Amino acid sequence: MTGLLVDSNIILDIFLNDPHWADWAEYALSNYSAHTTLYINTIIYTEVSVGFERIEDLESSLHKGGFRMLEIPKEALFLAGKAYLKYRKGKGTKKSPLPDFYIGAQAAVLDLDLITRDVNRYRTYFPTVRLICPE
Numbered sequence: 415m416t417g418l419l420v421d422s423n424i425i426l427d428i429f430l431n432d433p434h435w436a437d438w439a440e441y442a443l444s445n446y447s448a449h450t451t452l453y454i455n456t457i458i459y460t461e462v463s464v465g466f467e468r469i470e471d472l473e474s475s476l477h478k479g480g481f482r483m484l485e486i487p488k489e490a491l492f493l494a495g496k497a498y499l500k501y502r503k504g505k506g507t508k509k510s511p512l513p514d515f516y517i518g519a520q521a522a523v524l525d526l527d528l529i530t531r532d533v534n535r536y537r538t539y540f541p542t543v544r545l546i547c548p549e
Contacts, residue, residue, distance in 0.1 A: 415524045415525055415526060416450060416451070416526075417450050417451040417452070417453050417482075417526050417527075418446050418450050418451070418452055418453065418526065418527050418528070418529055418546070419453050419454070419455070419458075419484075419517065419520065419521045419524075419526045419527070419528045419529070420443065420452050420453065420454055420458065420481065420528075420529050421458065421517060421528060421529060421530035421531070421532065422454075422457075422458045422461035422462050423435075423530060423531050423532060424439045424442070424443065424529050424530060424531065425439075425454070425458070425462050425476075425479070425481075426461075426462060426464075426465050427439040427531075428440055428443070428479075429462070429465050429466075429475060430465050435531065435548070438548050442529060442546065443479070443529070446529070446546070447480055450527075451482055452479070452480055452481050452482065453481065453482050453483070453484045453526065454476070454481045454482070454483060454484070455483065455484050455485070455486050455516070455517065455520055456483070456485070456486065457486070457513045457516045457517060458517065459472075459476075459483065460513075461513060462476070484520070484524070486516060486519075486520050487520070487523055487524070489523045490516070490519040490520040490522070490523040490524070491516070491519070492519075493519035493522060493523060494512070494515040494516045494518070494519035494520075495515075497515045497518065497519060497539040497540065498512055498515045500539065501515070501535075501539065514532065514535050514536070515535075515539065517530075517536075518535070518536045518539060518540035518543060519540065521536075521540065521543045522540045522542055522543050526543075527543070527544045527545075527546055528543050528544070528545055528546065529545075529546040529547070530545060530546075530547055531547060531548060533545050533547050
């Protein structure tokens with residue numbers, strides 16, 4: 415499969431006009447959307463929804479942004495669980511990092527590039543995923 419999985423932080427940077435990151439996020443997505451499909455999944459959808467009062471506004475914004483929804487395959491769900499277990503056994507302390515594991519596992523299983531600003535966990539637990547991030 416080809417395409418780019420877009421992490422929620424990138425989308426929220428644009429939608430909430432983050433003063434530090436919005437320009438970079440817009441530039442990057444504009445460049446990639448010219449030649450590949452931009453994907454989100456249900457986890458990313460949920461995380462992005464916090465920036466909206468109404469579902470209709472969220473839906474409209476995602477549609478205008480050209481984002482397509484992907485279901486998370488069972489293989490990715492399984493991989494996410496294994497990566498999370500490794501994280502916890504390694505004394506990972508963040509109480510709720512599981513969404514990042516779903517996102518990273520889906521990118522790994524579907525061989526999608528991932529655009530994000532949160533690179534450390536993805537690099538550690540999903541080293542095969544090509545990350546697009548600010549330098």
